[in-house]
Amino acid sequence: MSKSPVSGGPESAPATLERPVLLKRLFTVSMLLILFMTATVFFGISIGSTGSGVAETLRTLFDGKGTDDAMHYTIIWRVRFPRVLLAILVGATLSLGGLVFQALLRNPLAEPYILGVSSGSGIGAIIGILAGFSRFPGVSATAFAGSMGTLFLLFVMSSGQTMLKKDTLLLSGVMVNSFCAALIMFLLSITQDSRLHNIMFWLMGDLSTADLYQVGILAIALVPCFVLLLTLSNTMNLLLMGRELAESMGLNIKAATITLLVVTSFMVSFTVSYCGPVGFVGLVMPHVLRLAFGPDHRVLVPACIFGGGTYMVLCDLLARTLPDQGEMPAGVITAIIGVPLFIILLKRSGR
Amino acid sequence: MKPICHMISLLAVCSLFLHGSPSAAARIVTDEMGRQLTVPDDPQRIVSFAPSITEIIFALGREDRLKGVSRFSDFPPEARQLPSVGSYISLDLEKIVALKPDLCFATRDGNPKDIVRRLAAFNIPVYAVNPKGLDAVMETIHRIGEVLNAAPKADAIIDQMRTRISRVKRWVAKAHRRPRVFFQIDISPIVSVGTPTLINELIEIAGGINLAKGPTPYPRFSREQVLSLSPDVIIITSMARGGRFEQVKSEWNRWPSVPAVRNHRIVMVDSNLFDRPSPRLAEALEILARLINPDLFEGKE
Numbered sequence: 001m002s003k004s005p006v007s008g009g010p011e012s013a014p015a016t017l018e019r020p021v022l023l024k025r026l027f028t029v030s031m032l033l034i035l036f037m038t039a040t041v042f043f044g045i046s047i048g049s050t051g052s053g054v055a056e057t058l059r060t061l062f063d064g065k066g067t068d069d070a071m072h073y074t075i076i077w078r079v080r081f082p083r084v085l086l087a088i089l090v091g092a093t094l095s096l097g098g099l100v101f102q103a104l105l106r107n108p109l110a111e112p113y114i115l116g117v118s119s120g121s122g123i124g125a126i127i128g129i130l131a132g133f134s135r136f137p138g139v140s141a142t143a144f145a146g147s148m149g150t151l152f153l154l155f156v157m158s159s160g161q162t163m164l165k166k167d168t169l170l171l172s173g174v175m176v177n178s179f180c181a182a183l184i185m186f187l188l189s190i191t192q193d194s195r196l197h198n199i200m201f202w203l204m205g206d207l208s209t210a211d212l213y214q215v216g217i218l219a220i221a222l223v224p225c226f227v228l229l230l231t232l233s234n235t236m237n238l239l240l241m242g243r244e245l246a247e248s249m250g251l252n253i254k255a256a257t258i259t260l261l262v263v264t265s266f267m268v269s270f271t272v273s274y275c276g277p278v279g280f281v282g283l284v285m286p287h288v289l290r291l292a293f294g295p296d297h298r299v300l301v302p303a304c305i306f307g308g309g310t311y312m313v314l315c316d317l318l319a320r321t322l323p324d325q326g327e328m329p330a331g332v333i334t335a336i337i338g339v340p341l342f343i344i345l346l347k348r349s350g351r
Numbered sequence: 352m353k354p355i356c357h358m359i360s361l362l363a364v365c366s367l368f369l370h371g372s373p374s375a376a377a378r379i380v381t382d383e384m385g386r387q388l389t390v391p392d393d394p395q396r397i398v399s400f401a402p403s404i405t406e407i408i409f410a411l412g413r414e415d416r417l418k419g420v421s422r423f424s425d426f427p428p429e430a431r432q433l434p435s436v437g438s439y440i441s442l443d444l445e446k447i448v449a450l451k452p453d454l455c456f457a458t459r460d461g462n463p464k465d466i467v468r469r470l471a472a473f474n475i476p477v478y479a480v481n482p483k484g485l486d487a488v489m490e491t492i493h494r495i496g497e498v499l500n501a502a503p504k505a506d507a508i509i510d511q512m513r514t515r516i517s518r519v520k521r522w523v524a525k526a527h528r529r530p531r532v533f534f535q536i537d538i539s540p541i542v543s544v545g546t547p548t549l550i551n552e553l554i555e556i557a558g559g560i561n562l563a564k565g566p567t568p569y570p571r572f573s574r575e576q577v578l579s580l581s582p583d584v585i586i587i588t589s590m591a592r593g594g595r596f597e598q599v600k601s602e603w604n605r606w607p608s609v610p611a612v613r614n615h616r617i618v619m620v621d622s623n624l625f626d627r628p629s630p631r632l633a634e635a636l637e638i639l640a641r642l643i644n645p646d647l648f649e650g651k652e
Contacts, residue, residue, distance in 0.1 A: 050449040071449060079445045201441055209465045211472060326437050
């Protein structure tokens with residue numbers, strides 16, 4: 001998917017890179033990250049609660065299924081593999097979400113979780129769960145409604161001032177987040193149900209529930225969004241150059257903004273309805289990748305897809321293996337890594 | 352979506368062949384959720400998803416077939432030796448599958464639906480129980496006994512439970528009044544038990560009045576509300592033992608106007624005995640009856 005040349009945006013746009021250079025760059029970066037991702041996926045399916053062995057996994061994968069390996073084969077492909085795939089999709093979505101919000105709001109600290117979009121989908125999802133909807137399409141729809149609601153709230157709160165002002169936007173995000181947290185606590189406190197425990201676990205970001213079928217549905221919904229964002233990657237470059245310049249390039253800012261926002265919210269709320277609001281992935285990955293590969297979004301979008309996926313698989317692997325007994329929600333790991341980075345970025349951008 | 356479903360069921364069938372399922376003979380049973388499932392004629396590899404189910408299987412003498420239990424399965428003590436498949440709220444699919452069970456037992460109250468759905472895809476039958484009262488617990492024991500071909504043993508357990516229950520009823524019938532009981536299952540917030548709970552039933556049979564009676568299963572109370580109810584007995588079950596109980600007790604002791612405080616009737620009971628729908632409920636009932644009407648039981652065993 002990444003190998004297709006990225007078109008989109010007017011041809012006359014002054015790109016930071018010439019086309020052949022860009023293609024070469026794109027190819028190298030994608031190949032490198034895909035290699036990383038393949039390696040992580042391999043570790044992801046080799047390690048689990050019933051023991052782990054890289055050699056054993058290799059033997060099972062390539063040797064076919066001996067009678068004794070049948071169980072191992074089942075566990076690798078039908079227990080661990082769906083989970084790894086889900087992690088890739090979630091990581092890619094959240095990293096892309098961070099990248100889009102950072103470009104759109106021209107704020108390095110923007111991210112679905114920090115802005116409250118994830119919590120908003122969380123509220124929607126909890127309402128859906130309590131109402132007894134099925135995960136798809138019911139809970140996904142309520143989650144989407146929730147995230148659109150918080151986005152709207154966010155814009156109302158920070159309108160009248162320029163969106164460029166970092167503090168206003170972040171403070172609005174913090175407030176939206178607190179409000180969502182309060183609503184979630186309210187919903188949980190009026191629920192007297194055994195479902196409560198599941199929701200608590202889900203709230204911290206839990207990747208353990210989906211099977212291959214559900215991951216398939218998620219992929220069908222998300223992959224077109226990824227492709228759409230790939231075609232919009234040059235638009236993000238233009239947006240970052242400033243309103244006047246972008247408009248003079250013939251970009252319809254309003255249409256571009258709305259498309260980006262809706263697509264991103266849709267993606268984020270869809271993943272939230274599956275595995276809860278996992279935080280800070282959208283902060284960590286775009287910054288790391290920008291440091292490594294430069295600011296061109298035509299490279300960053302595919303980099304976020306593969307790099308974000310890799311990162312999430314690693315975080316989930318830690319979440320599965322760190323505790324002695326059982327496992328912890330993956331959201332715990334992403335927050336432990338993400339929050340210090342957020343503070344560093346905040347200090348740096350304050351200077 | 353349909354083709355994917357077919358593919359998954361095909362996969363499931365394939366994996367069945369791969370496992371070389373040992374028990375060819377099978378029968379169809381209906382579990383307590385009304386789900387029909389195919390279980391082996393004589394299940395050999397059982398996994399229990401709740402401590403109460405583990406207790407029932409041990410009581411039925413089928414522990415040799417129990418290959419895995421949920422994490423807090425600690426009674427009888429031998430249960431701790433069995434492999435753990437995660438806590439009953441967050442079960443570890445990988446561990447369950449690796450144990451190659453031919454039958455799992457789940458409880459509707461607590462085990463997530465997701466895990467049952469996913470195990471079905473692995474062709475592992477999950478028998479769900481849903482005991483909602485003392486009679487229902489005996490029914491559950493009977494059903495599990497039937498599935499595990501231990502019906503005579505199950506009936507013996509149930510007979511014994513019935514005998515003990517009716518003995519308590521006979522004793523309690525002699526009481527002149529029904530003491531007012533506040534049964535506290537959590538410390539902060541203070542949570543008690545409403546009418547649709549097993550403990551409410553136990554309190555009623557044991558000759559007490561449950562002060563938290565009402566449609567809410569686990570109502571919350573402020574301290575003020577509890578004081579105004581002026582309970583004769585305060586019974587506290589808690590996961591936390593020892594020091595924690597003393598602390599809670601001393602908090603109540605600050606209100607000597609409450610009859611329970613005045614008469615030193617604040618007691619702690621083993622929560623595992625009271626919140627697990629298992630054969631030990633008969634024992635829980637006897638303990639409760641003694642706590643509620645101590646004078647009736649003087650000199651009795």
